[in-house]
Amino acid sequence: MxxxxxxxxxxxxxxxxxxxxxxxxxxxxxxxxxxxxxxxxxxxxxxxxxxxxxxxxxxxxxxxxxPIWKPETDEKQLLEVIRSGIWSRAGVVTEFEAQWAATVGAKRCLSVVNGTNALIAALAQFDVRGGDEVLVPAYTFIGTVAPVLATGAMPVFVDIDPETFQMDPAKLEARITPRTRAIIPVHILGLPVDMKSILAIAKKHNLVVIEDACQAHLAEINHQKVGTFGDAGCFSFQNSKNLAIGEGGAIVSNNDAFMDRCFSYHNYGNPYGTVSGVIGIGTLMQGTKLRLTEYQAAIGLALLxxxxxxxxxxxxxxxxxxxxxxxxxxxxxxxxxxxxxxxxxxxxxxxxxxxxxxxxxxxxxxxxxxxxxxxxxxxYAPLNKMPYLDDAFKSKNYRKMYPKEALDFKKYVERNACPQNDRIxxxxxxxxxxxxxxxxxxxxxxxxxxxxxxxxxxxxxxxxx
CATH class of the missing domain: 3.90.1150.10 (Aspartate Aminotransferase, domain 1)
Structure with a gap:
């Protein structure tokens, strides 16, 4: 040329x-x-x-x-839900979860309030806590990294393959330490990650893999939907996403015990499935409230x-x-x-x-x-250099959980340098x-x-x- x-x-x-x-x-x-x-x-x-x-x-x-909204085809179920007065989680949410699981080819699906909290719930139920490290790509949205900090874990950034914009498996193992507990590969921009290579590394080092598929609805590797390769997959239905509900998210997995724990966690920690105890004992585990509403699910079913x-x-x-x-x-x-x-x-x-x-x-x-x-x-701007990390490291909890040298922000940035990401x-x-x-x-x-x-x-x- x-x-x-x-x-x-x-x-x-x-x-x-x-x-x-x-x-x-x-x-x-x-x-x-x-x-x-x-x-x-x-x-x-x-x-x-x-x-x-x-x-x-x-x-x-x-x-x-x-988003695209067609009243003639999209409003029937939504209006039925609104007129019913049953707006909190019930049968329509369950229907949406069943359809999303079937759509992506997973055994189970749990809907939650957004993709960020889907990742928080998944990390928590794989027992990722303070003192652990989680490998994340440098090229992603803050919604990938904020959940790691929310659990008290330490994000460790992996540089990208500039041709694909994705986490580079060739740079992954160098970031693994004895503290490493999980990998969050992100199918960023809706383009699939090299999951075959990442899964092989995770298996070698006995690491949990939670796919961030928040931007990757219906993307496929060898005709298998992303979000179904790792131990769990997380999706977002925020207004800009390819399936837009306004806000919303989902966790998918074939692991029944894990999904039962996620369900319990998203409902205050109350008993569910294998998370069970003596009748009347009450709340069994630490949890929070992440339930989707019926009218959000009705919108999701229409646009799906x-x-x-x-x-x-x-x-x-x-x-x-x-x-x-x-x-x-x-x-x-x-x-x-x-x-x-x-x-x-x-x-x-x-x-x-x-x-x-x-x-x-x-x-x-x-x-x-x-x-x-x-x-x-x-x-995106480089996530691995932003002040939110220093803010977390200065918090009382992080100072209790990590040695002083691990929280030196200048040294942290040097350890987490990602030159390819900087250039992109x-x-x-x-x-x-x-x-x-x-x-x-x-x-x-x-x-x-x-x-x-x-x-x-x-x-x-x-x-x-």
Missing amino acids: KNGPFSRREFIKRNSLTGLGAVLAPSVLASVPAPSLPTKPFSSSLNEPLALLGGKPIRAKQWPVW KRLDAETTTRNENAAYLKAKISHLPGIVPYKLYDDVTRAAFHLFPFRFHQEKFKGLSRETFVKALTAEGIPCSKG CNEEAVWLTQNMLLGTRQDMDDIANAIEKIYGQADKLLAQK
Whole structure:
């Protein structure tokens, strides 16, 4: 690829179906129909002045609104629940749990108030406590790490594979110590982790594996849903998620005794299943109140009916968009591991390389792309360096549970250095949200055209400095 503008004809030629095979993993080609690229004539909009410089944006049309609510199909059960007056946990919540377990292929499901508390409950019921260490990826949301701190354990950060944005198994074992109790692999952005490698390491060191699948509804590895590989899987149904309830979460597992403990924990520690005692003895274990409501479950049941089709649409549009932008200088889309048969695409990520994009900064690129009607963001900041960790380490409980040297924040940051994550967070990552992938092929063309337009006129943005 030349380091300068190229013609629309050359762009289409480079992204023909032949080129498509080179940028998609074989497993993706097997599960996603090969998209046909448009044959529309050259768009003069690429030569229009950049919107950031006062020109007309590539796109003025609204993106698909999220969440999607269809009153004619979605409201019947919800209205029945509201009119019944039975709003706390009852039969509709149980129905939702049964359907979610069946959907992901797990034996049991327990719904809770959110994905964060799903992780807290799971960690607590695998007896992760103060003095333990839990391995977490550096590239994730605070909702992965806050539960570790809530149990009194110490998060230990593992660097990522920049091509996939996921926890790098090759860097995992170096972080394991005698204190290590669990691993939380996160299928971040809705792209599956290399679970085969992580499970092998966990087995070798006798570690609990709790999958954070909060962004990865219906994603699959070898046709098995994520969240069902480890000892437990946790999901989120927060408003932005691919299954949106507003707030909500779930734990899934095939371990009956563990799930009974989770149920008891989410209901104050009262007896349930194998968590039983003498009649009338009362609350048996330490717990809290995490129960989902009936009307939340009714919303979840309504939207679950569309989740599979929406996931297929996201995968098809992601594959199409990836093929359209893969050969653009400085644009490197996500990579899926070879055994991934389906992703969730809660986000569509790509890496931006300033030096190959005519020296334009990521900051300016994001502003220019947004101005063209393509909303985007730079994604996460490094979680392994933030003050919330120092705040926890200064707490009375942490000072009682850990030696002073373990709580030296400066040394902690040095021990938990993740240079690949730093580069992704600070220089390279660009995100598009999942609702955009529910659009049309023309919508995907708008994204690719906007990036191409910015590349072609990057020198004009650079001249503004």
